[in-house]
Amino acid sequence: MRMFQQRGLSLVELLISITIGLVLMTGIVQLFLSSKEVFTTQQGLSRLQETGRLAVEFISRDLRQAGYMGCAHPTDWNVGTTLNNGHTFNSSFEFGTPLQVYDAPPPNIALAPAPKAGTQILVAYTANDDSASVSQTNTSELVFIDLTTPAGEDCPSGICANDIVVVADCDKAMVFQVTGFNEVGAEVELQHQAGADPGNARTSWGGNPDNLVETFSEGAEVFKINTVAYYVAEDAEGNPGLYQKIGGDPSFELLRGVENLNISVGVDNNADRAADEYIDHGSVGANWKNVVALRVEVLVRTPEDKATSENQTYEFAGAEVTATDNRIRQVFTTTIGVRSKLP
Structure with a gap:
């Protein structure tokens, strides 16, 4: 009778093989997770950059055109109106004040959804459509x-x-x-x-x-003539975004991820049609006719809460802020001259 000898792995060899496999698998998983984190961060930064650039572009376009009514400088015009006194087009609208900044919803401009608490509202009045x-x-x-x-x-x-x-x-x-x-x-x-x-x-x-x-x-x-409002609001899920309202049309979300706006006002103090200083909009008082430029800060955040492993610290509106989540934030700043007010 012939005896057949069986061959295979011993228990020690099997345990060694499993250990080596686990080490390799751990490395592969770690590499995958690292790659996913890098991809998520890069994707978030890409969207953040795109949102910030578009927000600055949209706001700049309407602010430059604020007060535009034709081919001459408004201060050189004989500008008249047949509208009733105290008309509801806008309670503070005057031809010399083509823009306003508010801390609360302005009168006679219904904003829905409501502006996010602690954010500013920018309103421009302009004839920016085709003529x-x-x-x-x-x-x-x-x-x-x-x-x-x-x-x-x-x-x-x-x-x-x-x-x-x-x-x-x-x-x-x-x-x-x-x-x-x-x-x-x-x-x-x-x-x-x-x-x-x-x-x-x-x-x-x-x-x-x-x-x-x-x-x-x-x-x-x-x-x-249009009334154009820009403001920050949150959707039903609490996601912030930049909203735009034109005339009597409903507000709509223009860009998701915009978390705040801060606006400094450039005031012409000596009638040379150039900004002599930039001040908080609350300090302008009754001198909105002297406003010739705006400095706008737009705070944008990434949509993912785990875009970074650390709480980010950033500067906004002159203050240093530490985030309470793991989103990446960036502040986009631009200075915009109001063309109808400039030489």
């Missing part, structure tokens, strides 16, 4: 513009009934509310009857050849 060209000299009840959209559109040439608009040339401007319109061939007739909300104080203006201040001929332009 419509005046097609012929206005009459006492009508302003005429070229029809630039297909006939039958709800808002021909981009201007709707109840819009607040300004008609301007390089010498003067008039602000009024459009109460209705008619399409006549290649023209649109803009009506401005007296009324409320905010309403025109008078129906008839213009059409008098002896009153050139209210006369607008070919070469003038009509712009829609």
Whole structure:
């Protein structure tokens, strides 16, 4: 009878093999976790950089255009308005104060969701939409513009009934509310009857050849005036973001991850159309007409709570802050000149 000899691993060899495998597996897992952490950090930084750049770009675009109403400098204009006194377009709106900074929601501008506590609200008033060209000299009840959209559109040439608009040339401007319109061939007739909300104080203006201040001929332009608000709010899950509100439209989240705004105001103290100092907006008082620039700080955080292994320390609004979580934060700072206020 032949005997077959079995061969295999001894218990000692098996234990050694398992130990070596565990060591190798631990190294592989550690390498994987390290790579994942690096990837998460890099992805968070990439999104943080993108959000910060876009936030600065959006805010800068509207601030530069604040107070824009045409081809001349506002301080050189004869700027008039037919809007009712105490109109609700904005309680503090004046042609010399095209922007405001608030610590609480401003009157007559409904912000929903509500601004995050302790953050600032930036509001700019500007004619930043495309313009419509005046097609012929206005009459006492009508302003005429070229029809630039297909006939039958709800808002021909981009201007709707109840819009607040300004008609301007390089010498003067008039602000009024459009109460209705008619399409006549290649023209649109803009009506401005007296009324409320905010309403025109008078129906008839213009059409008098002896009153050139209210006369607008070919070469003038009509712009829609918008109220643009930027602020920080949180969604239902508590995630902060930069919100934008234009006119009467609802607020919408423009960028997620923006945690705070801080705005310093550049004031022209000697009428040379240059900022002489940057101060807190609460110190401006009644001198908003002298504001020619803003310095804006935008605090952005990464979406992941474990983007870093340590609590980050950063500087914002002149103070050193230590984070209470493991997100990465970065402050983006820019200085923006208000073009309508500068030389």
